[in-house]
Amino acid sequence: MRRRHFEALRPLCVVCHSAPVAITSAIRETGDDVLEGIAACTNGECLREYPIIDAIPIFVANIRAWLSANPLQVLMRDDLSPEIESLIGDVLGAGSAYDTLRQHAGIYADSPPLSFDVVPDGPSIDIGCAVGTSTFALAKEHLTVGVDFNFAMLRIASAALREGRMRYARRRVGLVYDREEREVAGSELIDFWCCDAANLPFAPATFAYAQSINVIDCVASPHDAIAEIARILRPNGTAIIATPYDWSSSATPVEQWLGGHSQRGPHHGASEPVLRRILEEAGLQIVSEQPSVPWRLRLHDRSTMEYAVHAVTARRT
Numbered sequence: 361m362r363r364r365h366f367e368a369l370r371p372l373c374v375v376c377h378s379a380p381v382a383i384t385s386a387i388r389e390t391g392d393d394v395l396e397g398i399a400a401c402t403n404g405e406c407l408r409e410y411p412i413i414d415a416i417p418i419f420v421a422n423i424r425a426w427l428s429a430n431p432l433q434v435l436m437r438d439d440l441s442p443e444i445e446s447l448i449g450d451v452l453g454a455g456s457a458y459d460t461l462r463q464h465a466g467i468y469a470d471s472p473p474l475s476f477d478v479v480p481d482g483p484s485i486d487i488g489c490a491v492g493t494s495t496f497a498l499a500k501e502h503l504t505v506g507v508d509f510n511f512a513m514l515r516i517a518s519a520a521l522r523e524g525r526m527r528y529a530r531r532r533v534g535l536v537y538d539r540e541e542r543e544v545a546g547s548e549l550i551d552f553w554c555c556d557a558a559n560l561p562f563a564p565a566t567f568a569y570a571q572s573i574n575v576i577d578c579v580a581s582p583h584d585a586i587a588e589i590a591r592i593l594r595p596n597g598t599a600i601i602a603t604p605y606d607w608s609s610s611a612t613p614v615e616q617w618l619g620g621h622s623q624r625g626p627h628h629g630a631s632e633p634v635l636r637r638i639l640e641e642a643g644l645q646i647v648s649e650q651p652s653v654p655w656r657l658r659l660h661d662r663s664t665m666e667y668a669v670h671a672v673t674a675r676r677t
């Protein structure tokens with residue numbers, strides 16, 4: 361985490377929401393980049409601490425629940441030889457947390473991001489950035505922060521930013537993966553932070569541009585994630601919300617889905633009208649829509665999945 365980005369974005373505590381966070385300890389640092397350290401809430405009644413690991417600050421409110429659910433994401437090592445990684449993958453087997461992490465990171469690292477033709481005129485945020493391919497594409501002139509809840513993916517993004525090379529495991533078949541590496545044009549403008557899309561550590565009106573690409577159908581409350589986008593955008597700021605409405609109850613309780621249920625209701629189960637209504641209610645005025653943008657994800661050598669994404673451009677009123 362670059363200190364100057366931290367100072368420009370002035371994060372707020374995601375627990376008490378009443379005070380800024382300060383860097384209280386920089387354990388490892390190069391230049392203005394804090395690689396390992398601690399940030400803490402400045403409210404004396406709260407004092408919540410947030411670790412910075414692998415240059416990624418973890419601004420998560422219920423950090424105990426988050427870390428207990430995902431210890432592997434934070435503690436997984438990435439310095440083992442491909443042979444040992446392969447052996448561990450075989451031993452843990454299909455469906456293990458290790459295999460899921462490798463698979464997901466590889467899918468997003470290896471698939472071209474869905475990019476939109478936007479020219480942000482101020483600080484920008486890429487919400488649910490995964491391994492950061494869309495963040496790298498977005499950052500041209502202004503500070504751009506990629507946020508995600510998955511630390512393992514952010515670690516790949518953070519390493520790519522600092523080393524100029526994206527390194528990941530690319531699934532060939534079953535539990536067989538090949539190490540891949542490709543050049544990435546890093547940028548001093550970018551940082552990656554670990555945050556919950558529904559509880560972002562930013563003051564109202566921090567960003568000129570926000571994008572949430574293929575994320576709102578992956579969060580527990582799409583409604584709260586949209587409210588956060590509206591809150592952190594400046595008046596007249598632009599948001600792009602794109603989604604294939606690929607609802608699953610493992611990510612989002614059915615009651616929270618936007619459409620996708622209640623076929624006998626007024627929208628006959630359609631998701632699009634519900635998204636439009638929620639955006640307008642949140643103060644995000646729809647400017648344009650793309651009804652069906654193809655988005656392809658490579659799963660393994662013999663499988664590619666294609667979605668038809670609904671993309672909405674909206675302006676903060």
Ligand SMILES: C[S@@+](CC[C@H](N)C(=O)[O-])C[C@H]1O[C@@H](n2cnc3c(N)ncnc32)[C@H](O)[C@@H]1O
Pocket residue numbers: 468473474487488489490491494507508509510513555556557558572573574575578579580
């Ligand atoms: C389907 S992927 C899309 C990734 C990327 N935006 C793209 O289009 O390739 C959804 C991403 O949202 C992230 N995500 C899920 N729940 C989240 C939350 N509550 N806060 C932040 N990110 C979240 C996942 O970790 C994952 O990286």
Ligand SMILES: [Zn+2]
Pocket residue numbers: 373374375376377378379401402403406407408
């Ligand atoms: Zn606090």
